[in-house]
Amino acid sequence: MLTPPPLSLYLHLPWCIAKCPYCDFNSHALAGELPEGDYIDALLADLEVDLPRVWGRTLSSIFIGGGTPSLFSADAIDRLLSGVRARLALAPDAEITMEANPGAVEHDRFEGYRAAGVNRISLGVQSFDNEQLKRLGRIHSATEASRAIEAVTRAGFERFNLDLMWALPGQTIEQALADLEQALAFEPRHLSHYQLTIEPNTVFAARPPELPEEEIIWDMQQTCQERLLDAGLTSYEISAWAAPGQASRHNLNYWCFGDYLGIGAGAHGKITLPAKGHILRTRRKSHPRPYLKAQENGSFIAEEAIVPDEQLPFEYFLNRFRLDQPVPWTEFETRTGLDRERIAESMDRARELGLIDSDETCIFRTARGKRYLNDLQALFLPR
Ligand SMILES: C[S@@+](CC[C@H](N)C(=O)[O-])C[C@H]1O[C@@H](n2cnc3c(N)ncnc32)[C@H](O)[C@@H]1O
Ligand code: SF4
Structure with a gap:
């Protein structure tokens, strides 16, 4: 039976000082002044649109992402979070994360963000190599990245994440390890270690940089993984590494x-509506200008669609199989509203191929399933 799962809130702040050549996020180089007050008003008006669909439910987490949310002042973030709290119940232990760019934050702002209720910072470091930072079009140096991390810890954030990228243009294994060493010196208890990917419609797609060869990339990954494990972090998802808890x-x-x-320009949402027996996906208008204008008549939504039943198994497993933890059958059944018999054929095939194992309570992805993740996910596509 379809049952509402935990509820999170994503708030998208779409501006950056400059667009990085590898980035395909919905982010726009800021031309002129940041429309800070207007945008916070728009976000809160936008939130109102979704409220009737989640009455009585409690938020377990908030993520303020971008773009570069740290372009916004602590007062603006405070008004945003106060506005959210006035409209929706927030769990007492709710995780409230905000992304920050080391080159676009005044360091005394972190105290203000914390006072506003943010309890976790995610910092886009990318590398500690000034040459690489330049190639990646970053607006900060390695020293500024280190200072930003110090400012985050000084402000009292016990939980913070560092984003690092690897397999960078011309990077050697030693250089990737040196980046990791510098990051680990700050004792982060969460680290996102992203392999640089060339995304369509980016500057790097039009003018591809020379990336390390496949074999080097494989060795780089193994070496970095060993170092991360050594530092007491485990990967709970392909790129996400964390200390216990x-x-x-x-x-x-x-x-x-x-x-x-x-909520916010181009943001995607997913809402379970048990009374209607379906799951709704939502998408907001992408460009900040029409999004801001939508405030006049509340027309923030660009698209809404019910997820058809035959698509639910793929949508569920697409992300779920990225995680190492076993999949309880009850989770599959309550979150998709489907009976386990609906996927019996795909399950049999995945078992035959050695990609999964299962018992009465759980589905377990095998080591082979982790290695051939795309093949495993594809078995659950609608036929
Ligand atoms: C929204 S950004 C983080 C905050 C802020 N905008 C910044 O860049 O500092 C999310 C993260 O995604 C990662 N990322 C973005 N594009 C990527 C790509 N093409 N390949 C790998 N990682 C990427 C970067 O590590 C980046 O920090
Ligand atoms: S600062 Fe972050 S969101 Fe902005 S363009 Fe660069 S990677 Fe993308």
């Missing part, structure tokens, strides 16, 4: 097919 609750909710309101 430090996994991002917000991301775990996404990956376990939880619900999330997606």
